[in-house]
Amino acid sequence: MPPVSNATFNGSKRDRFNQAFTIIRQELLDEFAAQNVPEDAQNWYRRNIDYNVPGGKLNRGLSVVDSVQVIKGRALSDAEYLKAAVLGWSVEFLQAFFLVLDDVMDRSLTRRGQLCYYRVPEVGTISINDAVLIESSIYFLLKKHFRGEPYYVDLLELFHETTSKTGTGQLLDLLSAPEDSVDLSKISLAKFEQIALYKTSYYSFYLPVALAMLLCEVPTTYESKSIGQQIEAYTVAQSILLPIGQYFQAQDDFLDFSGTPEQIGKVGTDIVDNKCSWCINTALAAASEEQRAILDASYGRRDPDAEARVKAVFEAVGLREKYRIYEEEVYARINTLIQAVPDDEGPYLKKKIFTDFLDKIYKRQK
Structure with a gap:
């Protein structure tokens, strides 16, 4: 492998991103080996990374690189690309950390078309510690690549705050879906x-x-020259991206109900897991007394027949059409927010950052 400083990136967007992963992965393996841990632990760590991190759609990580290019308004040099890709892969490591733990808590069966990591022979509850190792990898990468940058502490705080918020969301999710009640x-x-x-x-x-x-x-x-107003950049970004995330979750819930394992890469479990999903809440608002009784008796039961009865009610209340209407309405509402963003020259926000995100998920099927 060439030295990091001499690394070049070629091919498609995904190819280049995966080339960066090869560099990042080796840095992590070298650092782990430098701790003088036994070879079997090194091999386990390698399998942990390979099984859990690179197998997804990579949309989150690639969005970091795409957003950097949009803000800069040009193609990135190889050195610039590597920095952006390190941050992108750090998001993918964070995603892997969350998914490994989430699958244990939800007792899920498959993820990304393969067995959930905790279900792999010999892994089991070791997966919890492996998730910790995945998360710790993020902070090694940030230190190695950004320790001398003026925004290094901001990166650390952003990852810590995001992890805390996501953990809070997981707690809210679990408390809303008790298995025994x-x-x-x-x-x-x-x-x-x-x-x-x-x-x-x-x-x-x-x-x-x-x-x-x-x-x-x-x-x-910063002062927007095009509209003559002060722009609170990070506040504006949140005001658009957080609603996109809520739309994405509603979409994910709908696909959990309507998609096949081959289509979405996992077995949908929201119904049997008693999840506070967009689907059940929308169905409850439209259900008749008889349909409500079926939902009360059948939702959250680990019983295929009960799950089938819930799905039948979802179909009977027209959940597919309700989702279609919801998607069109939320898409229009978010687009209105995006159009209010000025496209100023310089290292500022651009509409394209947000339209790229929205277009990636609009009407997605997996």
């Missing part, structure tokens, strides 16, 4: 939106853009 009167669309905000919006949507803004040294506040 199903009470649909205790859930609501407002609770769903709060869970989605904390569990999904911050790390999946705001984090990648905020990282790109920090890397490009976008100021917290």
